[in-house]
Amino acid sequence: MGSSHAVSGAAGWLAGCAVLAAAGHPVAVPVIIVGAVVAAGSALVPDCDHPSSSVAHTFGPVSKWACRRIGRMCAVLHARTRTALDVRDLDGHRTLTHTVLFALVTGGLIALGGLLGGLVFAGVVMFATTGLAVRALWPRRKRGALGATLAGVLAAAALLTFAPTGGWWWLGVPVAFGCLAHIGGDMLTNTGVPALFPLMLRGRRWRRLRAPRPLRFGTGGRAEHLVRWLMLAAGGVAAGWLLQVAAQM
Numbered sequence: 001m002g003s004s005h006a007v008s009g010a011a012g013w014l015a016g017c018a019v020l021a022a023a024g025h026p027v028a029v030p031v032i033i034v035g036a037v038v039a040a041g042s043a044l045v046p047d048c049d050h051p052s053s054s055v056a057h058t059f060g061p062v063s064k065w066a067c068r069r070i071g072r073m074c075a076v077l078h079a080r081t082r083t084a085l086d087v088r089d090l091d092g093h094r095t096l097t098h099t100v101l102f103a104l105v106t107g108g109l110i111a112l113g114g115l116l117g118g119l120v121f122a123g124v125v126m127f128a129t130t131g132l133a134v135r136a137l138w139p140r141r142k143r144g145a146l147g148a149t150l151a152g153v154l155a156a157a158a159l160l161t162f163a164p165t166g167g168w169w170w171l172g173v174p175v176a177f178g179c180l181a182h183i184g185g186d187m188l189t190n191t192g193v194p195a196l197f198p199l200m201l202r203g204r205r206w207r208r209l210r211a212p213r214p215l216r217f218g219t220g221g222r223a224e225h226l227v228r229w230l231m232l233a234a235g236g237v238a239a240g241w242l243l244q245v246a247a248q249m
């Protein structure tokens, strides 16, 4: 499902920029482009709680080790905070990193990092998110980890060469947006996600929320492919329109 998440982040960001432009608040072209890449990569981040996810395979053994550790920590947190009605969770997948709280805190931390760290911090974010997005879009390539790392280095180098040094707090917005897009996407699956943790819902702190049954689909099926293509088309239309607006300015 990694590629669908990446597409949802980028297409959602482009659509959001198009809505803002239509409302009379055009977004600067660098913010549109960098934001779309960062949102695409960030839309993979919530799956950093699973050792077999796209995130785990992006930067070789380093990301695999990190994802395994995060999954274990999430499992411990879940075990210590669940109520008697919450279903037991042994691997920590789809717990803390699949909550609105996680998306907002991560976005907030990235915004703070961008404010204090400037362009260098933005380069690190660009490296990581480009790598994640590239790996998700070409998951079957044998040397995917190497390609993702190289793509990340190139994107970060381009940013460090051409972009201004300050004013990078806004990177927190596409990061939070990407995480929320992932959570929304997982809510369309049958498993659902505990999006509103730690709010208590019907006696459960980790109650999994799902879209209404007619809107749900299994991962990797025809419905997911169709949704991905629809999102790609919507993102393409939004990008084309944004380019037109930028050309007229």
Ligand SMILES: [Zn+2]
Pocket (backbone or CB within 6 Å): 046, 047, 094, 098, 182, 186
């Ligand atoms: Zn997920």
